Amino acid sequence: EDQVTQSPEALRLQEGESSSLNCSYTVSGLRGLFWYRQDPGKGPEFLFTLYSAGEEKEKERLKATLTKKESFLHITAPKPEDSATYLCAVHPIKAAGNKLTFGGGTRVLVKP
Amino acid sequence: KAGVTQTPRYLIKTRGQQVTLSCSPISGHRSVSWYQQTPGQGLQFLFEYFSETQRNKGNFPGRFSGRQFSNSRSEMNVSTLELGDSALYLCASSPQRGARASTDTQYFGPGTRLTVL
Numbered sequence: 488e489d490q491v492t493q494s495p496e497a498l499r500l501q502e503g504e505s506s507s508l509n510c511s512y513t514v515s516g517l518r519g520l521f522w523y524r525q526d527p528g529k530g531p532e533f534l535f536t537l538y539s540a541g542e543e544k545e546k547e548r549l550k551a552t553l554t555k556k557e558s559f560l561h562i563t564a565p566k567p568e569d570s571a572t573y574l575c576a577v578h579p580i581k582a583a584g585n586k587l588t589f590g591g592g593t594r595v596l597v598k599p
Numbered sequence: 600k601a602g603v604t605q606t607p608r609y610l611i612k613t614r615g616q617q618v619t620l621s622c623s624p625i626s627g628h629r630s631v632s633w634y635q636q637t638p639g640q641g642l643q644f645l646f647e648y649f650s651e652t653q654r655n656k657g658n659f660p661g662r663f664s665g666r667q668f669s670n671s672r673s674e675m676n677v678s679t680l681e682l683g684d685s686a687l688y689l690c691a692s693s694p695q696r697g698a699r700a701s702t703d704t705q706y707f708g709p710g711t712r713l714t715v716l
Contacts, residue, residue, distance in 0.1 A: 521704070530603075530689050530707035531642075574642065584655035585630050585693055587705065589642040 489514045489579050493590035500565055500597045508560040508573055508593045516580030520558050521587065522551050523574040531574055534560075565597045600625060603692050603708035611714045617678040620711045624671050624692030630654075631673040632705060633665060636687040645688075648673050649695055677713075685715045 490513045500506055512520065519538050523531035535544045537553040544551050548569065550561040560573055572594045576587040604623045612618050624631050633645040644657040648667035665675040671692075677684055691705035 523707070528712075530709045533704055533706060536704055576642075582655070584647045584649065585632055585695065585703070585705065586644045586647060586655045586657070587632075588644070589634075591641045 489577065489582075489588045491575055491577055491588055491590035493573075493575055493593050495593060496591065497594045498596070500562075500595065502566055502597055502599050503564050505561070505563045505565070508562070508595070510558040510560070510575030510590055511556060512558070512575075512577050512590075513556075514577055514579040514588075518578040518580050518582070520553055521576045521578070522558070522560055523576065525572045525574055525592070534573075562595070565595075567597045567599050570595055570597045603690055603706055605688075605690050605708040605711050607711060608709065609712045609714075611716065612680050613716050614680055614682060616680050617676065618680060618713060619674055619676045620688055620690075620713075622673045622675075622690030622692075622708060624673070624690075625706055628692035628694050628706075629671055630693045630695035630703070630705075631667055631671060632691045632693075633673070633675050634689045634691065635659070636689055636710070637685075642689070645675065680715045682715050685713060687712050 492511045494509045522534040525531045535551040540555045548563045572592045574592045576589045606621045630649045632647040636642045646656045647654045651667045662678045667673045687710045689710045691707045693703040693705045
């Protein structure tokens with residue numbers, strides 16, 4: 488069964504204190520791995536798609552990396568507006584259609 | 600380009616009632632997926648529609664159903680509501696240019712918050 492585990496569940500950071508979020512996955516084959524950001528009461532907002540091990544993508548203070556078993560989301564010098572829940576999802580090769588399997592998310596709070 | 604829209608944004612129903620939620624995908628997107636989000640279970644896949652056909656279904660009871668119209672708009676229905684159906688229901692659309700599934704990005708709407716009393 489496809490599984491996605493995110494750690495830690497929650498993260499409290501001081502403004503400017505860089506950190507990394509982990510997404511470990513177990514799938515028979517990976518079509519793609521997605522990172523989303525979700526603010527309270529809103530739908531997930533797309534951040535990155537990664538397709539193969541070794542791939543990296545960056546956007547402002549965020550950088551996502553992918554290995555064969557896990558992905559990391561690095562937050563460099565975070566600001567309070569980076570506070571959100573970050574969700575990781577996988578699209579397995581054997582999944583019929585467009586089904587994504589999500590992890591439980593990491594709640595990030597950045598204090599000024 | 601307008602994003603994914605969902606209506607209504609909030610709903611309060613009582614046990615035993617039924618409810619219909621609506622989703623309008625991004626213009627040109629042909630695939631619509633539905634997810635349920637709860638604090639305990641997180642985001643769980645309900646079903647996906649492509650070209651008016653259900654292409655995949657998650658592990659939910661038959662009380663949960665959906666459909667897609669020729670303009671790609673989609674509705675989901677929950678019959679005989681239970682307290683445990685209280686959740687944020689999210690719709691996501693993706694381009695899916697062909698019948699064979701590809702890894703297109705899914706873009707989510709704001710969700711419909713359903714409360715069952």
